[in-house]
Amino acid sequence: MPYPTYFNLSDDKKERIMNAAIKEMSLHAYEYVNLANIIRDASIPRGSFYQYFKDKRDLCDYVYSYIGTLKVSYFGDLLLESCPLPFLERFRQIYLKGIEFAKDRPLLVKAGQHMIKSDTYMQSDQVKDGIQGVILLFKTFILKDQEKGLIHPSIDSELLATLMLDFMNKISIDAYLEDDVDFDLIESKVNQVIDILRKGIEVYVSS
Numbered sequence: 001m002p003y004p005t006y007f008n009l010s011d012d013k014k015e016r017i018m019n020a021a022i023k024e025m026s027l028h029a030y031e032y033v034n035l036a037n038i039i040r041d042a043s044i045p046r047g048s049f050y051q052y053f054k055d056k057r058d059l060c061d062y063v064y065s066y067i068g069t070l071k072v073s074y075f076g077d078l079l080l081e082s083c084p085l086p087f088l089e090r091f092r093q094i095y096l097k098g099i100e101f102a103k104d105r106p107l108l109v110k111a112g113q114h115m116i117k118s119d120t121y122m123q124s125d126q127v128k129d130g131i132q133g134v135i136l137l138f139k140t141f142i143l144k145d146q147e148k149g150l151i152h153p154s155i156d157s158e159l160l161a162t163l164m165l166d167f168m169n170k171i172s173i174d175a176y177l178e179d180d181v182d183f184d185l186i187e188s189k190v191n192q193v194i195d196i197l198r199k200g201i202e203v204y205v206s207s
Helices: 011-027 035-042 046-052 056-072 087-104 106-116 125-148 157-176 183-199
Strands: none
Touching: 011 035, 011 056, 011 106, 035 046, 035 056, 056 087, 056 106, 056 125, 087 106, 087 125, 087 157, 087 183, 106 157, 125 157, 157 183
C-alpha cells in the first residue's frame, strides 16, 4: 500500500502518477517496468516517489488492486451469492462484463494482462490470495448449483472452479494484449466453451 503521503496529494497529482504507472505497465511486463519512465511522465522528483511508495512492487500492487476494484464494479450483482443465475450463465455474464470493461479501459486491461503474464509477479502473496479468492467464489456458486441439482454432485467443485478461472485467463491474456482486439472472437469462444460444458463432447447414439 502507498504511504499516507500519497493519499495526502492533490487529486491531480495522484492522477498523474496513476496514469504514468498504467501507461508504463500497459507497455511492459512487470520485470521491465521502468520507474524512471513513470517518474518522468508523472513530472515528480525521483525522491518524491519514495515518499509515496516503498518501491516498484508497492506501486504495481496498488495499481493491480485499483484495476481489480474497478473491474469488479462492472459485475454488479453477478458476484453476489443471492444472484439467481446458475453458475455457467453467471460465468458467461461475468466474462461478458469483463469484455465490456476491456472495451472501456484498454490500457488498464493491458497493464493487468502484462502483470498476469509475469511469473515473478504471479508468485506474490497478493496475487495468490486474489486467485484463491476467485476460486473460492466460483466454488461457492458451483456448490449452490449442485444443491439445486443443476450440476452433477460427482463434479469436484474446486477443480471445476480452477478450470474455469484458468480458461478465463487462457482465452484473454494474449488476446487483450493485441493492438486490435477481436472481441467478437473472444465472446464466441466463451459461448462455445459454455455450450461444451452444458452438453458434453460425447455423441450419444440410441440403440
